[in-house]
Amino acid sequence: MKTQVAIIGAGPAGMLLCEILSQHGIDCVVLEKHSRAHVLERIRAGVLEQSTVELLRQYGLGQRMDQEGHVHDGMKIVWAGRESFFIDVKKHLGKQFMAYGQTNIQEDLFLAAEQRGAKVLTQVENLQLMNLTSTHPHVTFTHNGDASRLDCDFIAGCDGFHGVSRQSIPPHLREEFEKEYPFGWLGILSQTPPLRDITYANHPRGFALASMRSPTLSRYYIQVPTGTLCEEWSDDRFWSEIKSRFPKEMADEMVTGKSIEKSIAPLRSYVCETMRHGQLFLAGDAAHIVPPTGAKGLNLAVSDVFYLSRALTAFYRQGMTQLLDEYSETALRRVWSSVRISWYLTNLLHRFPGGSDFDQRAQEHELDYLKSSHHAQAALAEQYAGLAFESSSAPIT
Numbered sequence: 001m002k003t004q005v006a007i008i009g010a011g012p013a014g015m016l017l018c019e020i021l022s023q024h025g026i027d028c029v030v031l032e033k034h035s036r037a038h039v040l041e042r043i044r045a046g047v048l049e050q051s052t053v054e055l056l057r058q059y060g061l062g063q064r065m066d067q068e069g070h071v072h073d074g075m076k077i078v079w080a081g082r083e084s085f086f087i088d089v090k091k092h093l094g095k096q097f098m099a100y101g102q103t104n105i106q107e108d109l110f111l112a113a114e115q116r117g118a119k120v121l122t123q124v125e126n127l128q129l130m131n132l133t134s135t136h137p138h139v140t141f142t143h144n145g146d147a148s149r150l151d152c153d154f155i156a157g158c159d160g161f162h163g164v165s166r167q168s169i170p171p172h173l174r175e176e177f178e179k180e181y182p183f184g185w186l187g188i189l190s191q192t193p194p195l196r197d198i199t200y201a202n203h204p205r206g207f208a209l210a211s212m213r214s215p216t217l218s219r220y221y222i223q224v225p226t227g228t229l230c231e232e233w234s235d236d237r238f239w240s241e242i243k244s245r246f247p248k249e250m251a252d253e254m255v256t257g258k259s260i261e262k263s264i265a266p267l268r269s270y271v272c273e274t275m276r277h278g279q280l281f282l283a284g285d286a287a288h289i290v291p292p293t294g295a296k297g298l299n300l301a302v303s304d305v306f307y308l309s310r311a312l313t314a315f316y317r318q319g320m321t322q323l324l325d326e327y328s329e330t331a332l333r334r335v336w337s338s339v340r341i342s343w344y345l346t347n348l349l350h351r352f353p354g355g356s357d358f359d360q361r362a363q364e365h366e367l368d369y370l371k372s373s374h375h376a377q378a379a380l381a382e383q384y385a386g387l388a389f390e391s392s393s394a395p396i397t
């Protein structure tokens with residue numbers, strides 16, 4: 001087989017890149033390790049920045065999102081029995097967010113690919129990336145038991161944190177930045193109306209978050225120690241614990257119900273520099289991971305795809321290599337901005353095992369300051385909203 005761009009992974013990054021490139025007349029093939037059903041079953045992110053929403057609309061992927069998603073203006077913070085305050089992103093920046101599940105985005109992307117007749121091969125095995133530093137790289141893999149080879153001009157590594165793409169960059173050419181947090185998030189999805197606002201809670205019993213995926217679908221999380229098992233948490237125990245971490249009036253407003261998904265995610269920050277090696281370009285979780293505090297992971301996958309698709313389009317239309325050469329540096333500027341804000345919010349809102357009284361006082365003071373300072377709230381709103389995509393450094397015709 002031969003194509004212009006081989007895309008590894010059919011997560012949001014890979015499928016969105018496939019859709020955008022296809023709309024620009026660039027031939028691509030997506031190679032995915034799992035079945036389509038497996039990819040569609042994964043319950044993950046769901047809070048979209050305005051730039052993500054606008055990009056999805058621009059490429060005709062916004063119709064269902066606009067019907068079923070829930071627009072909101074910012075986030076509320078509550079802590080330990082104190083009065084809550086609201087980080088009003090709309091007031092400070094005129095931007096809004098959309099709650100719309102990653103599962104729905106995946107469905108929309110698969111449907112678009114189907115309608116376009118895009119080439120998406122699922123359940124590929126033993127995938128290897130070859131000749132990355134030549135102008136003719138290729139990918140070898142097994143599909144339906146047959147050994148196959150895909151020749152291409154470029155490879156987009158969109159295969160998530162555990163994929164093969166990043167590992168194909170020689171270790172001495174990769175600089176890795178990593179931070180592991182000593183706790184995880186136990187999350188449930190429930191078919192119940194959410195609280196009015198996405199609300200982050202800092203409580204002596206640990207962090208908690210009330211989030212949403214649509215007006216009838218709620219996502220709740222609580223901080224749990226590393227090593228906690230899902231089986232230890234019945235729905236009743238979860239609801240009782242999360243309610244204890246919110247002020248009474250908010251706990252009373254929570255509509256409880258049977259969970260339709262329950263999982264534990266460890267918290268980690270990770271960045272790989274560089275995001276390019278020869279003809280291989282990394283995008284999304286293949287290159288970086290953020291803790292879910294601040295909901296940046298999916299949005300970063302989308303911004304990488306924006307920069308990469310623009311650079312590939314400029315190459316095929318104009319023979320321009322400048323944007324490809326700048327891709328890693330440009331994408332990493334936005335990555336680090338989101339990595340930093342996720343790290344800041346994680347430190348601000350969680351209780352760290354072994355934290356000292358000094359740490360606790362400093363955290364409380366920071367929350368007091370945020371609550372009382374218009375400037376501090378505006379600064380946080382700007383970072384929480386996500387940076388605008390950078391305009392191109394060269395004219396694209």
Ligand SMILES: Cc1cc2nc3c(=O)[nH]c(=O)nc-3n(C[C@H](O)[C@H](O)[C@H](O)COP(=O)(O)OP(=O)(O)OC[C@H]3O[C@@H](n4cnc5c(N)ncnc54)[C@H](O)[C@@H]3O)c2cc1C
Pocket residue numbers: 008009010011012013014031032033034039043044045046047102124127158159160161162163164263264265283284285286292294295296297298299301
């Ligand atoms: C449990 C969990 C909860 C999360 N919650 C949130 C949240 O609340 N908010 C938020 O913003 N973000 C959240 N995230 C992060 C967000 O889901 C990711 O940032 C997003 O999925 C990144 O998209 P991606 O396409 O880069 O990677 P992925 O979604 O990981 O997709 C990668 C794809 O590549 C495939 N693949 C892997 N290896 C290979 C291979 N060798 N060959 C071919 N294909 C391969 C995988 O099967 C997968 O389909 C969460 C992540 C997890 C794991």
